[in-house]
Amino acid sequence: MTLAKHIVLIDDETDVVEAVSEMLELEGFSVSCFTDPNAGLKSLKPNCQSVVLCDVRMPKIDGLSLLGLIQHRVANVPVLLMSGHGDIPMAIEAMKLGAFDFLEKPLNTGLLTEKLNLALTQSQQNQSTLIQSDKSIEHEIESVIIGQSKSMDAVRQQVLALAHTGVDTIINGETGTGKEVIARSLHQFSPRKMKPFVAINCGGMTQSIIESELFGHEAGSFTSANKLRIGKIEQANGGTLFLDEIESMPISVQIKLLRVIQERVIERVGGNELIPVDIVVVAATKADLVAMSESGEFRADLFYRLNIASVSLPALRQRKEDIQMLFRHFVVQAGLKYKTRPSTIYPEQIQQLSRHQWPGNVRELRNVAERFLLGIIGDGFNLNSPSGEPSAEDFAFEAQMEHYERNVLTEALIVTAGNINKVSSKLNIPRKTLYRKMKKHQLDKENFKT
Known part of the structure; x- marks a missing residue:
C-alpha cells in the first residue's frame, strides 16, 4: 500500500463501494473500503495522510455528522463527499463546515481523480506543517526544561x-x-x-x-x-x-x-x-x-x-548525567546577567560536580554556577578552581599533550558514567592500556558513576 495515495472509501451500498474502489485502483490509488461508517471512522489514525471519500446519505449516520466526527478524530484529513442530486444542499452545508469538496453521482473518473490528488497534496502539506510545528515545540521546550x-x-x-x-x-x-x-x-x-x-x-x-x-x-x-x-x-x-x-x-x-x-x-x-x-x-x-x-x-x-x-x-542526584549541561547553561546565563565572560570549566571541576549529592538540587547548582563565574566563595559546596597559575613548563609540548590526554579520558569517563568497556570502545584503545593511562592521570572510574 502506498500511503501517499491512500483513500478511505465509505458508502453503505456494496455495489457502489466495489465499483468506485475498482475505478480508483485502476487510477493508481490504494483503497480501504467500508460499508459501516463507524468502522471507517475507527480506521483513521492520528498523523495519517489519507483522504476520506464518503457518501452523504447513509442509514446509520449522515455525511454532516460523519464529517464532524472525522474532524474531531483526525482534524487534518480532507473529506470529499459523494451525493445524489437531491443531496446537494446538504453537501454544500458540509463544505461550509470544512469538507474539502463534493462530487455528484454518477462519478466522473477524471474529475474524481483530479479532486482526490488535490486533497492528497493538501493532506501531505498539513502533515508536514504539523511535524514541523511539533519539532519546533520540542526544540523550544528543551531550552526551557533542560536535561538529557x-x-x-x-x-x-x-x-x-x-x-x-x-x-x-x-x-x-x-x-x-x-x-x-x-x-x-x-x-x-x-x-x-x-x-x-x-x-x-x-x-x-x-x-x-x-x-x-x-x-x-x-x-x-x-x-x-x-x-x-x-x-x-x-x-x-x-x-x-x-x-x-x-x-x-x-x-x-x-x-x-x-x-x-x-x-x-x-x-x-x-x-x-x-x-x-x-x-x-x-x-x-x-x-x-x-x-x-x-x-x-x-x-x-x-x-x-x-x-x-x-x-x-x-532530584538532581538522581539524574547526574544532566549536571554538566545544566551547569554550563547556568554559567552562560550568569555571564549575561553580570556581563562577565565565562571562565574555562576544567574536567576536574566536572568531576567535583558529579560527586556532589546536591541536597539543594537545581537551585543549589545555579548558585554554585554564579559563584564560579564571579570567583567568590560562598556557604555550602564551592567549585574550587585549579590551583596555581600556569607556569612556563605547562606550555611545553609534552605537558600539553599530557593535559590533552587527561582531558580526553575524563570526558569519555563522564559521558559513559565510568563504564570502562564503553570508554575502551569509544576511544578505540585496549582495556589494559586504558587502565594504565587512568592510573597515570589518577582517574578513578568510581568518581564518574552516576
Whole structure:
C-alpha cells in the first residue's frame, strides 16, 4: 500500500463501494473500503495522510455528522463527499463546515481523480506543517526544561501532553527541583499562553493574608481595607494560577479553594457577589500530600480534586548525567546577567560536580554556577578552581599533550558514567592500556558513576 495515495472509501451500498474502489485502483490509488461508517471512522489514525471519500446519505449516520466526527478524530484529513442530486444542499452545508469538496453521482473518473490528488497534496502539506510545528515545540521546550536524561525527557513529554488538556495538576518534587519552571511550562505551551500566569507562595502566610491575596477584598471589609483589591485568582482569569507550597495553606482557606475549583466562582472577602473565573490550577508541593490527607493535615477532597494529573520531578542526584549541561547553561546565563565572560570549566571541576549529592538540587547548582563565574566563595559546596597559575613548563609540548590526554579520558569517563568497556570502545584503545593511562592521570572510574 502506498500511503501517499491512500483513500478511505465509505458508502453503505456494496455495489457502489466495489465499483468506485475498482475505478480508483485502476487510477493508481490504494483503497480501504467500508460499508459501516463507524468502522471507517475507527480506521483513521492520528498523523495519517489519507483522504476520506464518503457518501452523504447513509442509514446509520449522515455525511454532516460523519464529517464532524472525522474532524474531531483526525482534524487534518480532507473529506470529499459523494451525493445524489437531491443531496446537494446538504453537501454544500458540509463544505461550509470544512469538507474539502463534493462530487455528484454518477462519478466522473477524471474529475474524481483530479479532486482526490488535490486533497492528497493538501493532506501531505498539513502533515508536514504539523511535524514541523511539533519539532519546533520540542526544540523550544528543551531550552526551557533542560536535561538529557530519560527522566527529564519523560517530564517534557508529559508537560506537552498536559498543557493541551487544561486539567488541574499537582507538581511533586524536593525543594529546588524546578517546580515553578514546570508550572510556567504548562502555561507557556498551552492555549492560555497569552493570558496571565499568576503565582503565589502559600508558605509563611497567615490565614487572613493568604485569603485576601487569593480572593481579594471589598473596600471597608476590614480595618486597613481602604479600597477594593483584586485577588490572585481573579487576576489569573483566562490563564493559570500557580499555588506553590500548597501543603502550607491553612485548612480554612483550603475549604474556600475547593469551592473555587469545583464551581469556578469566587467571592471577595467582605463581598456577596459570585464572580466567575476561568482558570487552570497548578499546585506544587515538596510534601507527601497523600500522607497529609490521611492524617488530616490536608483536605483529602481538595487533594483528589487537584490531583487529576500530576508531574513528579526527580532530584538532581538522581539524574547526574544532566549536571554538566545544566551547569554550563547556568554559567552562560550568569555571564549575561553580570556581563562577565565565562571562565574555562576544567574536567576536574566536572568531576567535583558529579560527586556532589546536591541536597539543594537545581537551585543549589545555579548558585554554585554564579559563584564560579564571579570567583567568590560562598556557604555550602564551592567549585574550587585549579590551583596555581600556569607556569612556563605547562606550555611545553609534552605537558600539553599530557593535559590533552587527561582531558580526553575524563570526558569519555563522564559521558559513559565510568563504564570502562564503553570508554575502551569509544576511544578505540585496549582495556589494559586504558587502565594504565587512568592510573597515570589518577582517574578513578568510581568518581564518574552516576
